[in-house]
Amino acid sequence: GDSVTQMEGPVTLSEEAFLTINCTYTATGYPSLFWYVQYPGEGLQLLLKATKADDKGSNKGFEATYRKETTSFHLEKGSVQVSDSAVYFCALSDLTDSSYKLIFGSGTRLLVRP
Amino acid sequence: SAVISQKPSRDICQRGTSLTIQCQVDSQVTMMFWYRQQPGQSLTLIATANQGSEATYESGFVIDKFPISRPNLTFSTLTVSNMSPEDSSIYLCSVGRSGNTIYFGEGSWLTVV
Numbered sequence: 001g002d003s004v005t006q007m008e009g010p011v012t013l014s015e016e017a018f019l020t021i022n023c024t025y026t027a028t029g030y031p032s033l034f035w036y037v038q039y040p041g042e043g044l045q046l047l048l049k050a051t052k053a054d055d056k057g058s059n060k061g062f063e064a065t066y067r068k069e070t071t072s073f074h075l076e077k078g079s080v081q082v083s084d085s086a087v088y089f090c091a092l093s094d095l096t097d098s099s100y101k102l103i104f105g106s107g108t109r110l111l112v113r114p
Numbered sequence: 115s116a117v118i119s120q121k122p123s124r125d126i127c128q129r130g131t132s133l134t135i136q137c138q139v140d141s142q143v144t145m146m147f148w149y150r151q152q153p154g155q156s157l158t159l160i161a162t163a164n165q166g167s168e169a170t171y172e173s174g175f176v177i178d179k180f181p182i183s184r185p186n187l188t189f190s191t192l193t194v195s196n197m198s199p200e201d202s203s204i205y206l207c208s209v210g211r212s213g214n215t216i217y218f219g220e221g222s223w224l225t226v227v
Contacts (some may be wrong), residue, residue, distance in 0.1 A: 006187075034216070043218060048140065049214065100216045102147075
């Protein structure tokens with residue numbers, strides 16, 4: 001079945017460092033890809049998404065490009081802030097059947113130090 | 115964007131009891147989804163709730179433990195039955211909209227003691 005694999009955390013960075021969180025997927029169809037963020041003690045928020053190959057999703061300085069050839073959707077940010085400390089989830093959904101079910105990766109905790 | 119309200123937002127429950135979580139959406143949707151997030155873990159889909167039919171459960175989840183109602187196109191409930199400490203989790207409601215966007219409620223944070 002479909003699955004999502006994320007790099008294990010925690011990822012600890014200093015403020016203004018460059019961030020990459022790796023995400024790869026396995027899918028039989030042609031999924032849409034998402035990054036969600038969960039700040040401490042809060043619910044889940046959509047960070048960005050991409051629905052087709054070579055699409056780049058971006059939001060709040062974060063970017064991810066849908067790479068069909070490598071089945072990847074790595075999350076990047078050029079300069080992280082302390083406020084970016086959170087858990088980041090990569091997810092996929094096969095929307096071709098009008099279903100909005102999501103399959104999540106295991107999550108990657110990011111800790112940014114001042 | 116979709117507005118999803120969940121109740122309760124938090125609760126502490128006694129083992130052996132049951133709790134019903136409500137999910138209200140600001141507009142009609144065909145399918146609503148219920149997820150569980152155990153402490154420190156990722157999200158796992160419990161079931162899909164369709165209006166007018168029985169919910170479809172994922173592997174490892176059963177109707178006796180997690181009965182779901184879907185009385186109309188904007189509302190659903192999830193009941194966690196006969197709770198044990200292992201049921202301490204965040205339970206989240208989700209819906210999808212055209213434009214390939216999937217929204218989540220704020221979650222219901224349950225602690226079973």
